[in-house]
Amino acid sequence: MNAPVVVPAVAPAVSALLDRYAGLKDRLPGARIAWVEAWRQRGAEAFRAGGFPTKRVEAWKYTDLSALRETRFEEALVATDAHPVLPEQAGGEEARIVLLDGRFRADLSRLDGLADGVRIESLADLLSSDDDALREVLGAIAPADLPLPGLNAALAEDGAVIRIAPGVDAGRIRIVSLGIAPSNHAVAFHPRNLVVLGAGASLTLLDGAHGAGKGTYWQNLVAEIALGEGARLTHVRLQDEARDAFHTALVAVRVEAKAEYDSFTLVRGARLARNEVHAVLTGPKAALHLNGAQLVDGERHADTTTVIDHAAPDCESNQTVKTVLTGRARGVFQGKIHVHRVAQKTDGYQMNQALLLSPEAEINAKPQLEIYADDVKCSHGATVGELDHDQLFYLRSRGIPEVEAKSILVQAFLTDAVSLVSDEALRETLLAATDAWWDEVEHPA
Numbered sequence: 032m033n034a035p036v037v038v039p040a041v042a043p044a045v046s047a048l049l050d051r052y053a054g055l056k057d058r059l060p061g062a063r064i065a066w067v068e069a070w071r072q073r074g075a076e077a078f079r080a081g082g083f084p085t086k087r088v089e090a091w092k093y094t095d096l097s098a099l100r101e102t103r104f105e106e107a108l109v110a111t112d113a114h115p116v117l118p119e120q121a122g123g124e125e126a127r128i129v130l131l132d133g134r135f136r137a138d139l140s141r142l143d144g145l146a147d148g149v150r151i152e153s154l155a156d157l158l159s160s161d162d163d164a165l166r167e168v169l170g171a172i173a174p175a176d177l178p179l180p181g182l183n184a185a186l187a188e189d190g191a192v193i194r195i196a197p198g199v200d201a202g203r204i205r206i207v208s209l210g211i212a213p214s215n216h217a218v219a220f221h222p223r224n225l226v227v228l229g230a231g232a233s234l235t236l237l238d239g240a241h242g243a244g245k246g247t248y249w250q251n252l253v254a255e256i257a258l259g260e261g262a263r264l265t266h267v268r269l270q271d272e273a274r275d276a277f278h279t280a281l282v283a284v285r286v287e288a289k290a291e292y293d294s295f296t297l298v299r300g301a302r303l304a305r306n307e308v309h310a311v312l313t314g315p316k317a318a319l320h321l322n323g324a325q326l327v328d329g330e331r332h333a334d335t336t337t338v339i340d341h342a343a344p345d346c347e348s349n350q351t352v353k354t355v356l357t358g359r360a361r362g363v364f365q366g367k368i369h370v371h372r373v374a375q376k377t378d379g380y381q382m383n384q385a386l387l388l389s390p391e392a393e394i395n396a397k398p399q400l401e402i403y404a405d406d407v408k409c410s411h412g413a414t415v416g417e418l419d420h421d422q423l424f425y426l427r428s429r430g431i432p433e434v435e436a437k438s439i440l441v442q443a444f445l446t447d448a449v450s451l452v453s454d455e456a457l458r459e460t461l462l463a464a465t466d467a468w469w470d471e472v473e474h475p476a
Contacts, residue, residue, distance in 0.1 A: 044100045045082040049075060052185045059188060061158030070170050074184025081178030093363040093395040094305055094334045099277050104219035104249060114139070115209060118241040118271070125203035125237070126151065132211055133220030133250070134189045148196030148232075151204070154223055155189040165192065168227060172255040173283035174309055180281045183221040183253040190223040193236075197229030197259065205237040208252070212244030212273050219249040226254065228262035228290075235265040235454065240280075242273025242300060249277040256282065258290040260314065266294040267457050268323075269464060272301035274331075281307045288314025288343070295452045296323035296335070297461050299468045303332045311340040312348065312374075319348040322451045324461075326468045327360035327392075334363035341374040341404075348378075353448040354385040355441060356392035357472055367399040368409060375404050381411040386444050388418065388437075434473055441469060 052075050061067030083100040084091040115131065117139070128151060129139035135153035142151055157165045173180050195201045208222060228234060240250060250272065258264055272278045278301040286292050298304055310319055325333040339348050354362040364383040385394040398411035418440050426436035445465045452458045 042082055042100070045078065047103070048182060048186075049079060055186070059186070060155040061161070064158070064161050066166055067158055067161075071185050073170075073175060074181035077176050077181025078178045078185060081176075081181070084178060090336065090365070093365075093397075094303075094332065096303075099249065099303060102217050102247060102249070102277075105216050115211060115243055117207060117209065118239070123203075123205060125205050127205045127207060128191045130189070130191065130206065130208040130222050132218065132248075133187075133208070133222035135191060146199060146201055148199035149201045150192075150194045152192045153189055154187070154192050154225065157192055164194070165225070168255065168257055169225060170255075172257060172285050173253055173281060177281065179251055179279050180253050183223055183251050183281075186221045187223040187253075188221070190225065192225045193227070193234070195228045195232040195234055198231040199229070199233075201232065201234040203235045203237060206239065208240045208250065210240070210242045210248045210250050210272060210276060212242060212246035212248045212276065215246070217247040217249070219251065221251045221253075224252070224254040226256045226264070228258050228264055230259040231261045232259065233263040236267070237457070238266060238268045240268075240270050240272055240278060240300075242271070242276050244273065245275070247275045247277075248273070249279070252278075252280040254280070254282045256284045256292070258284070258286050258292060260287045260289055262287070262290045264292050265454065266292065267452065267454075267461070268294065268296040269461070270296065270298045270300055270304055270306065271464070272304070274300070274302060276301045278304040278306075280305070281309065284308065284310040284319070286310065286312050286314075286317040286319055289316045290314070291318040291320075293320045293453070294322065295449070295461070297326070297464055298323070298333045298335070299326040299464060301331070301333075305334040305336065308337045310338070310348075311342055312346040314343050315345045317343060317346045319346075320451070321348070321350045322448065323352045324445055324448045324465070325352070325354040325362055326465060327354065327362050328357045328468075328472050330359045332361045332363075334365075336363070336365040338367045339369065339379070341368070341370045341377045341379065344374055345376045346374065346378075348380070350381045351448060351451060352383050353445060354383075354394055355388065355445065356385065356394060357388040359389070359391045361392075362394040364394070364413070365397045365399075366411070367401065368411070370400075370402040370404050370407055370409065372403040375406040377404060377407040377409065379407070379409040383413045385415045386417070386441065387415065388441070438469055438473070442466070
C-alpha cells in the first residue's frame with residue numbers, strides 16, 4: 032500500500048497572497064499570453080515553496096520578517112488622476128520616470144528630448160503587446176527560485192523598461208518610485224524594472240524610492256539589468272521610504288566582457304529594508320562596484336545582502352558598505368564573492384564598516400569568500416566601533432559643542448563612503464540626504 036502524499040501546509044499570509052494572484056491573474060498585464068503566464072506561474076510556485084523566509088534560512092538569519100508576514104495587505108488602489116507632490120529629489124533636467132505605487136505614470140514622467148536609440152516604456156504595455164525582445168530578457172537575470180522575487184513575478188502590474196541601443200550615451204535618467212500610504216489600510220505593490228544596455232552604451236541612472244502618507248505599505252521591487260560588451264552603467268539608488276513602510280528589493284545584474292556596473296546605494300528610510308544584489312560577471316575584464324551606506328535609527332532594521340559571481344577570467348569587483356546606527360536600530364551586511372574555477376586572475380575586494388552611536392544598536396556582518404580558482408587576489412574585512420573618544424575630546428577642547436562634534440565625525444565617516452561616487456553633483460545629493468537624516472536624529476519632530 033502506497034504511503035499518503037503529504038502536502039506541506041501553506042502559512043495564512045502566503046496563502047492570502049497566492050489567493051490574490053489566483054484572483055488577479057486573468058486581469059494582470061500579459062494575461063493569456065503563454066510565456067507571460069508561465070513566467071508568473073513559476074514565480075507563484077517559488078513563493079509557495081519558500082513563503083516568507085524565516086531566520087532558519089541562512090540568507091535571512093539576521094532579518095526577521097514577522098512584522099511583514101503578520102500585516103494584511105490589500106490591493107494598492109490609487110486613482111489614475113492622482114497627482115501627488117513629488118519629492119525634492121525628482122527635480123533636475125534629466126528624463127524622469129515616475130512610478131506611483133508601482134504603476135508607470137506617463138503624465139507625471141518627463142520623457143521628451145531622449146537621445147536617439149533610447150527607449151523608455153511601461154512594462155505593462157510591453158507585456159500586453161507580447162514584446163519579443165522583452166521575452167528574451169525578463170526573468171532571465173534574476174534568480175528564479177527566490178520567494179519574494181517570485182511573488183514579484185506573479186503580481187507585477189507594471190514597472191519601467193529602459194533600453195539603450197549599442198554605442199549610445201543616454202546621459203542621465205531618473206526613476207522616482209513613490210509609495211502612497213493610506214491611513215486606513217496597508218497596501219503592497221510589486222514593480223519590476225528592466226534596464227538593458229547594448230554593447231558600448233552608457234547611462235547614469237538615478238533611482239529613488241520615496242514614501243508619502245502616514246500609513247503602511249510594502250514595496251517589493253525587482254530590477255533586472257543587462258550590460259552588453261563594453262557598456263557602462265552608473266546606478267545611484269536612494270531608499271527613502273516612509274517610516275512605517277517595508278522595502279524589499281532585489282537588483283540582478285549581468286555584466287558582459289569589458290562592461291562596468293558602478294553602483295552606490297544609500298539606505299535611510301523604511302521600518303524594515305532589505306536591499307539584495309545578485310551580480311554575475313560573464314565576460315573577461317568585466318568590472319563591478321557595489322558601494323553604499325546604511326543610516327539606521329530608532330527601532331528600524333536595514334539589511335544589505337550581496338552575491339557576486341565571478342564567472343569569467345580577469346574580472347574585478349569592489350565593495351565598500353558603511354553603516355551608522357543609533358537607538359535600538361539593527362543593521363545587517365552579508366556579502367559573498369563566489370569565484371568559479373574558470374575565473375582566473377580575479378581581483379575581488381570587500382569591506383564593511385559600522386559605527387554604533389548607541390549601546391543598544393546592533394550590527395551583524397557576514398563576509399564570505401568561496402574560491403575555486405587558484406590565481407586570484409581576493410580579500411574582505413569588517414570593522415565595528417563607536418566614535419573615537421580622542422577625536423571627540425579634541426573637537427570639544429576647541430570649543431565645538433558635543434552635538435556638532437559628533438556630527439562632524441559621523442559625516443567624515445560617511446563622506447569616505449560617498450566619495451566613491453565619481454559624479455560630483457550626485458555626491459552632493461547623497462551628502463545632503465545624510466545631513467538631513469542626521470538632523471532628524473538629533474532634532475526629532
